[in-house]
């Protein structure tokens with residue numbers, strides 16, 4: 001992230017996300033904020049903090065990405081490889097395919113050891129990528145993913161998704177969400 005300006009002003013938000021990353025969170029958390037308010041930067045900053053920690057397993061998916069797999073997904077190499085394999089089988093833009101691919105628990109997570117691991121899965125821009133019509137079912141599947149990761153023995157799990165303004169808040173009202181302004 002050296003090419004970007006220094007991370008400022010969102011230290012409290014980052015602290016909160018770090019706490020949820022450490023302790024786990026239930027159910028799925030939605031982060032809602034206007035375009036350009038810093039959602040992506042916050043998620044990437046969180047990922048950068050967690051990726052070097054042995055006791056964390058962090059995954060970031062840019063659901064809007066149309067670039068290469070290693071731009072759309074930030075994750076440890078074995079997870080990135082599994083996601084890339086699944087993405088190749090799914091038609092459509094890479095970010096959208098990756099957002100769907102992470103739901104394949106058997107293929108991505110089954111062989112990994114979760115002992116003493118805090119798992120953090122972040123999906124950026126879910127609605128803009130997946131569209132309104134499937135977001136409810138996708139959210140249910142993220143919750144299922146969270147529960148399956150706990151069943152696999154993860155110490156804690158935190159699943160976080162971001163949404164831009166323009167999306168009806170009533171769509172989110174039934175789920176847990178916070179607003180970033």
Ligand SMILES: Nc1ncnc2c1ncn2[C@@H]1O[C@H](COP(=O)(O)OP(=O)(O)OP(=O)(O)O)[C@@H](O)[C@H]1O
Nearest residue numbers: 004006007008010034035036037038039040041164
């Ligand atoms: N806390 C911060 N410190 C420094 N720069 C920031 C911070 N937050 C955001 N920026 C910068 O502001 C720009 C917009 O931020 P970002 O892309 O994270 O917004 P966003 O909420 O994800 O927007 P969008 O809804 O369009 O996806 C980026 O260049 C980013 O690096």
Ligand SMILES: [Mg+2]
Nearest residue numbers: 039040124125
């Ligand atoms: Mg963004």
